[in-house]
Amino acid sequence: QTVVTQEPSLTVSPGGTVTLTCASSTGAVTSGHYPNWFQQKPGQTPRTLIYNTNNKHSWTPARFSGSLLGDKAALTLSGVQPEDEADYYCLLYYAGAQPWVFGGGTKLTVL
Amino acid sequence: QVQLVQSGAEMKKPGASVKVSCKASGYISYGYYIHWVRQAPGQGLEWMGWIYPNNGDTGPAQNFQGRITMTRDTSVDTVYVEMSMLTSDDTAIYYCVSEKGGGQWLMWGQGTLVTVSS
Numbered sequence: 001q002t003v004v005t006q007e008p009s010l011t012v013s014p015g016g017t018v019t020l021t022c023a024s025s026t027g028a029v030t031s032g033h034y035p036n037w038f039q040q041k042p043g044q045t046p047r048t049l050i051y052n053t054n055n056k057h058s059w060t061p062a063r064f065s066g067s068l069l070g071d072k073a074a075l076t077l078s079g080v081q082p083e084d085e086a087d088y089y090c091l092l093y094y095a096g097a098q099p100w101v102f103g104g105g106t107k108l109t110v111l
Numbered sequence: 112q113v114q115l116v117q118s119g120a121e122m123k124k125p126g127a128s129v130k131v132s133c134k135a136s137g138y139i140s141y142g143y144y145i146h147w148v149r150q151a152p153g154q155g156l157e158w159m160g161w162i163y164p165n166n167g168d169t170g171p172a173q174n175f176q177g178r179i180t181m182t183r184d185t186s187v188d189t190v191y192v193e194m195s196m197l198t199s200d201d202t203a204i205y206y207c208v209s210e211k212g213g214g215q216w217l218m219w220g221q222g223t224l225v226t227v228s229s
Binding site for chain 1: 146148155156157158161170172173206208213214215216217218219220221222
């Protein structure tokens, strides 16, 4: 069974920069995994921030960016705001019977 | 953008079935996939499967094969997921999510809470 791994928790100071990563148990993450990133604030519905590695939606704040970093997908927040405190999930695509797998999520604390 | 509106909360007994609907405000027949994702209390997101409303093709996740049925009614721009043999482990918020194809996940429905309890 494929496992997608994220940092369970990270802490960042307001105005700082933080990078969340997303690793695959099958090996290096590539653009072919179509990495997506989602933000979920407490008690709210998730929303999609990034698709296909580094593409933003019209509602995605400019301080969020996606990339491939080494053998992982990455989500970088630059100039973190208090309202960025949330859970962040990555999602990867695998050809086959179980095509989409979520990471376990990263709880980001802004302190 | 396709906006998604889901049906209301459900309470079911163990062994029962539940059917959740997801109505799209846009044209779901025009190349969008709809995925179902669930989130148990205090837990992460779990992908359940996809449906392609244009032709009704589906792809359930291995964990749910044989227990979920995804259907669509294009006349009312609505997709459905039905889950059978419910247990308390199925207590979760169930979300529908649109995908434009090529991995471009888009909008989320507001979620439907399904509670399974005797």
